[in-house]
Amino acid sequence: EAGVAQSPRYKIIEKRQSVAFWCNPISGHATLYWYQQILGQGPKLLIQFQNNGVVDDSQLPKDRFSAERLKGVDSTLKIQPAKLEDSAVYLCASSFGDAPNYGYTFGSGTRLTVV
Amino acid sequence: KQEVTQIPAALSVPEGENLVLNCSFTDSAIYNLQWFRQDPGKGLTSLLLIQSSQREQTSGRLNASLDKSSGRSTLYIAASQPGDSATYLCAVTQAGTALIFGKGTTLSVSS
Numbered sequence: 322e323a324g325v326a327q328s329p330r331y332k333i334i335e336k337r338q339s340v341a342f343w344c345n346p347i348s349g350h351a352t353l354y355w356y357q358q359i360l361g362q363g364p365k366l367l368i369q370f371q372n373n374g375v376v377d378d379s380q381l382p383k384d385r386f387s388a389e390r391l392k393g394v395d396s397t398l399k400i401q402p403a404k405l406e407d408s409a410v411y412l413c414a415s416s417f418g419d420a421p422n423y424g425y426t427f428g429s430g431t432r433l434t435v436v
Numbered sequence: 437k438q439e440v441t442q443i444p445a446a447l448s449v450p451e452g453e454n455l456v457l458n459c460s461f462t463d464s465a466i467y468n469l470q471w472f473r474q475d476p477g478k479g480l481t482s483l484l485l486i487q488s489s490q491r492e493q494t495s496g497r498l499n500a501s502l503d504k505s506s507g508r509s510t511l512y513i514a515a516s517q518p519g520d521s522a523t524y525l526c527a528v529t530q531a532g533t534a535l536i537f538g539k540g541t542t543l544s545v546s547s
Contacts, residue, residue: 325479354534363440363525363537364480377534412479425535427479 323347325428327413333434339401342431346394346415352376353390354425355398356412364412370396403435438463440538442526448544449516457511457541459526464507470535471500471511472525480525484511516545 326345334340346353351372356364367386369376372393381388385404390396400407410430416423439462449455459469468487472480484493484500486509492501499512513520523542527535 361539363442363527363539364535365537366534369534414480424482424485425480427481429477429479432477 325413325415325426327411327428327431329431330429331432331434333436334403336405336435337402339399340403340433341397341399342411342413342433344396344398344413344428346396346413347426350415350417350426351393352416352418352423353396354414354416355388355396356414358410358412358430360409367398367411400433403433405435408433408435438466438528438530438533438536440526440528440536442524442538442541444541445539446542446544448546451517451545451547453516453545454512454514455516455543457513457524457526457543459509459511459538461507461509461528463530464504466504466528466530468529469500469502469509470527470529471498471509472527474523474525474540476522483524513543516543518545518547521545 328343353370355367358364367381368378368388370390373390388398410432412430414425414427416425441460443458470485471483474480486493486502497514502509521544523540525540527537
């Protein structure tokens with residue numbers, strides 16, 4: 322089966338600019354996750370979708386970050402305006418369901434550098 | 437709030453050594469624990485998943501153990517190889533939460 326696709330792979334922007342990331346999960350996977358991984362840290366959940374509804378966005382900085390999952394398939398994560406501390410790898414993952422025993426499949430991530 | 441800690445943060449060993457990576461978590465009410473591997477510039481690859489009712493899982497040269505009551509897990513790598521060089525991440529799931537990760541252990545195996 323095809324994996325989780327993410328684009329772009331790399332992005333460099335200036336602070337206060339906006340940026341968007343795209344994720345296409347594995348076909349049939351109802352649950353989609355966006356994680357932020359700052360250098361030297363473990364991934365931190367930003368938002369979890371079940372189909373096109375939000376399950377958990379408690380750690381999403383909503384003043385600058387937004388995410389949507391239209392039609393319960395692809396998802397986009399947007400940052401506007403970006404800050405230097407947003408420099409990180411943004412990982413998308415999907416799973417068949419949201420039960421803990423369902424495995425996650427991760428994409429290769431988008432590395433964002435804010436200068 | 438669940439916290440996952442991994443020790444050591446970095447480890448360098450010569451090829452052929454057996455090694456142990458440690459993971460601890462503060463809340464023992466977990467559903468399962470997973471070990472992932474992350475290569476530079478790549479996503480995460482799941483290595484082993486241990487359900488809360490299990491004590492260990494094995495895959496090839498990898499063995500992961502779980503002591504839920506004490507909040508600890510270890511990943512044992514036998515006969516390490518240069519290709520094992522990567523960052524190893526431990527993560528747990530609980531009721532109503534997605535995966536919660538530790539900061540990882542970066543392993544370097546020299547030939």
